[in-house]
Amino acid sequence: MLRPLTLIAALLCFAGIASAQLPASAVPEKYIQDNEQRHIQELIDFVAIPSISSLPAHKDDVARAAEWLKTKLLAVGMTTAEVMPTDGHPVVYAEWNGAKGKPTVLIYGHYDVQPVDETQWTSPPFTPKLDNGRIYGRGASDDKGSVIIAVWAVEAMLKRDGKLPVNVKFLFEGEEEIGSTSLWKFAREHKDLLRADDAYCADAFQKGDEQAAMVMSTKGACTMEFSLKTANRDLHSGVFGGKLPNAATALAEIIASFHTADGKVAVPGFYDKVTPMTDEERKMAASYPYDEEKELKDNGATVYTGEKGYTSQERAWYRPTLEITGMWSGYTAAEGFLNIVPASAHCRLMCRLVADQDGNEILQLIKKHIESHTPTGVTVSYKPMVGFATPAAKFTSNSPAFKAAVTVLTQLYGKPPILMGTGGTNAALSVMKQELGLPAYSFGFVQEDENFHSHNEFMRVSDLQKGQRAFCMLLTYLGK
């Protein structure tokens, strides 16, 4: 299934990227190697803080992670570092501004993490474990590893040279996993503070040990939680079964109505603002090295499904989706049995959006669809979700920031990065582009198979050094 990387070569050629080589002196190699053991322990300490942004019970942990990061940023030698309040979880902002006349580089990342289903983890998610060259723990890969690598790169250069080749600003938020809601207002209100010439997003991953990648588009997203009610309490299935509505069945009918038999989303109007894929996108998807059999096997799956008329890669990168992320009704304890007709049922869903789809509009369309498919005798209610309506984002391949990243990655990995789309969402990219005019190119040194958002998330120790080298080379290149 591996296809020749002809398109990527063509794109890079178009972008005018020569085979410029950065000198070995760009990387404080000795410092990076000498400090590896201490760095591993630092990452372990960072991951141990359960900074789950979506759970109110972890609010203090999120704050604690922010403070930890600020302290670290000051320790490595940033000119300033502070925990700045937002309407939600705080932003950690730091800058080093001693490179007069040189460009300013903004590096984005996030220190919050996804929730966990502890029952599915092999080791406790917040007791990070170093095992066989991997650090296991929630957030190790998404995104604490990538964040701390960028900070260590600055540390290494400052410790060796006493200065950086460019001015650096770090923008680390605590709400990426809940849609970066507060970042919109924060960016709007701190345009001057965040002003920069180039921007990079450390919330990114590479294809593997020997292949770098850059993401040229992300999907938008919106989420919803709704509940059905059929009675004021669960009812005896003998007394009321067969004559009063069953909330579980009603929910199943609604969920089953969300898709057509050919895998399209059946919500009227859902595709109205979706534009067809461009030829370039179609080619990027087709030329992406992609072993379908291996992907299926790795995930314990047997078959690709989804919208007819598209390859699975096209579906993942360029077609909008509607997925149920959770549903529950009635008696759901691991053991036992309750002879009931459930009186309530609950559903969480998430759409990934493309092109001009507007998350809030889509949620309204879904509500309308739900209501038109709600059986008699069933009432629907919606739980206000932490604002999770993010537009999709696209990046051009003709900017200096793009050129710098490609040059560094090409030298470091011995071949050009793969250019790709993603089905993932990073609202921060939309914020930086729309509010600050900064396309933030992906530059993160974790790998795509490290179980982000799932159980047994991990990060490879070998990427700790490689990532620092990459950032040092990038800053050197930009400071030329």
Place this chain on the structure above:
Amino acid sequence: MLRPLTLIAALLCFAGIASAQLPASAVPEKYIQDNEQRHIQELIDFVAIPSISSLPAHKDDVARAAEWLKTKLLAVGMTTAEVMPTDGHPVVYAEWNGAKGKPTVLIYGHYDVQPVDETQWTSPPFTPKLDNGRIYGRGASDDKGSVIIAVWAVEAMLKRDGKLPVNVKFLFEGEEEIGSTSLWKFAREHKDLLRADDAYCADAFQKGDEQAAMVMSTKGACTMEFSLKTANRDLHSGVFGGKLPNAATALAEIIASFHTADGKVAVPGFYDKVTPMTDEERKMAASYPYDEEKELKDNGATVYTGEKGYTSQERAWYRPTLEITGMWSGYTAAEGFLNIVPASAHCRLMCRLVADQDGNEILQLIKKHIESHTPTGVTVSYKPMVGFATPAAKFTSNSPAFKAAVTVLTQLYGKPPILMGTGGTNAALSVMKQELGLPAYSFGFVQEDENFHSHNEFMRVSDLQKGQRAFCMLLTYLGK
């Protein structure tokens, strides 16, 4: 909606029941009244034991409830009382055999209870609370209240008279809520021990303070739990959404396929052994006093649903049903959000059966249906359930035991009992009929609105005395 009780009067007339009056001396009135406060405390103690038969973690509690009951039976003066092992939870058996030449009466009940969803209870389900003439707690009404009333009636007669008018056998099981599985073998192996002339089932209820009722048919039941699997772990909804199967959606589609648009069960073969309702049944359903508006209001429901072509009463008593009792998939915690494509989904369902439907056959038909509706890329597995395949049962209105119960209830309530069907299942009735040749007529003194199987289950204190009077009168009548 209240209809004249003409049919019932006709049936009772047919049964040859005269307006025989039992003398006031049949009831040890003073003893019953003098001991009310102590009895209330006893019931509270009994209910406080969380004897949930379906949860292995409560195995010792079930055993403790059995011991409590045995101790009580010996204390009231039964000749023998013992906790007898079965393949599952034990049976508590007791007898008083001092009425030579008199008939022997077998009284059935159960001391196990349903599980609880504590979050829905107003007060802790196993810290029984006396409030405004009601005792709240799991099992207060189903079936510990009814069981202990029968025991107290024997206590009252023995304390006043030193003897009973008939021989009495108590058969109290600990597996009613999980289908009385072990009772089949126990009854088969103890036919002599359990031999009796008449039998009554204390796992029964009355219509209200002023209206008695007798159940003339029960439904059978079978249950199933199945799971779907689409991958070896929950997947990132951005990376895999839209291209790999979603277990929640697959389950919803299967559940939605269980019923047709007109409310019939869509499983092929489901109705093959269902016989049409008899005229007598149709009339019994039609003449049952039944306030549909009130029932809807009481349950917070707005509309009857179900199989077209039948009244809601006919659906509840005489038509088989398939109800989802629980389903879950993906992220179901109360708060937070996980951006996943769930890799597994789980479903519990229960059928109520009528006529000659065989539970095990029905489960096989459902499996076949599930498999024919399982989308590509999804695997199904089944969890072996605690044996829950019980046949339906019907009772005649021309036996001496029926006549005795009707006579007592008519005198006690001032009017004849209503004869009714039920959608509920009591496997013990099938066991006693098939293994012991004993139709066990319903004789229990809780009321139908006391939230059996749901949260905030309660029992009315006023029924404690009334129930004792009823049993004393019944034993007196049978001893004539």
